[in-house]
Amino acid sequence: MSLVFTSHKSIARTTLPRLLNISASTTFRFARSFSHPQISTMSLPSPVPIALCGKSQTMATNFSDSMSKEGYEVVHTCHDLDSAKSTLPSLLTSSTGPLAVVIGKGFYESEMQDIIKHCQSEAGGAKTVWLLPDDDKFTAYMKVKAVASAGTMLPGMIAERAAAALKENGVVGGGSTEGVKSGVHGF
Known part of the structure; x- marks a missing residue:
């Protein structure tokens, strides 16, 4: 079982790297122990x-x-x-x-x-x-x-x-x- 947290839009714009293209709909999955976040690999837009x-x-x-x-x-x-x-x-x-x-x-x-x-x-x-x-x-x-x-x-x-x-x-x-x-x- 994992907990899902959705990032806040303002945090995604200011503190998280732009290269990851993190938006308001990005989800982070944490293991039960909350030790390490697992971020799915992001892909570049096309075009x-x-x-x-x-x-x-x-x-x-x-x-x-x-x-x-x-x-x-x-x-x-x-x-x-x-x-x-x-x-x-x-x-x-x-x-x-x-x-x-x-x-x-x-x-x-x-x-x-x-x-x-x-x-x-x-x-x-x-x-x-x-x-x-x-x-x-x-x-x-x-x-x-x-x-x-x-x-x-x-x-x-x-x-x-x-x-x-x-x-x-x-x-x-x-x-x-x-x-x-x-x-x-x-x-």
């Missing part, structure tokens, strides 16, 4: 919510469309440094906020680092997967393909790389939250 920092609105729109085909939903887009720093921290601490942030090549390296540091300090260490462009992962074949298509295939190619990096780091719709590797990763 997985992500945020995008991309300076080009056209590229951002095309990237978002391509990511939806990969099982990810861009729930928020920032086109400049100020909007990223002002809106992302509150989104990252929200129980329904993005689990990952993809930052595009339009941002300087210093801006990317500024966004990450600001969000990490303001969001109270929210566990987030950050994806930054990595030129070494953009192969010669991909460059030729992008040039040959006059750039029209570029957003789709970037989305494929981002989706692969998200999957490598455990951000998969329906997957377990335990496999998510928060931190900064290249794609």
Whole structure:
């Protein structure tokens, strides 16, 4: 026999880790001795919510469309440094906020680092997967393909790389939250 306690909504939002996606309907099962709570493994939503920092609105729109085909939903887009720093921290601490942030090549390296540091300090260490462009992962074949298509295939190619990096780091719709590797990763 076990006792079931339902968590209070305000506690779920403030003191329990956001990564677990604990909501008002989450139940904890305690053994009779009340020694150790058993929390069932939580799964990620599908499509997985992500945020995008991309300076080009056209590229951002095309990237978002391509990511939806990969099982990810861009729930928020920032086109400049100020909007990223002002809106992302509150989104990252929200129980329904993005689990990952993809930052595009339009941002300087210093801006990317500024966004990450600001969000990490303001969001109270929210566990987030950050994806930054990595030129070494953009192969010669991909460059030729992008040039040959006059750039029209570029957003789709970037989305494929981002989706692969998200999957490598455990951000998969329906997957377990335990496999998510928060931190900064290249794609």
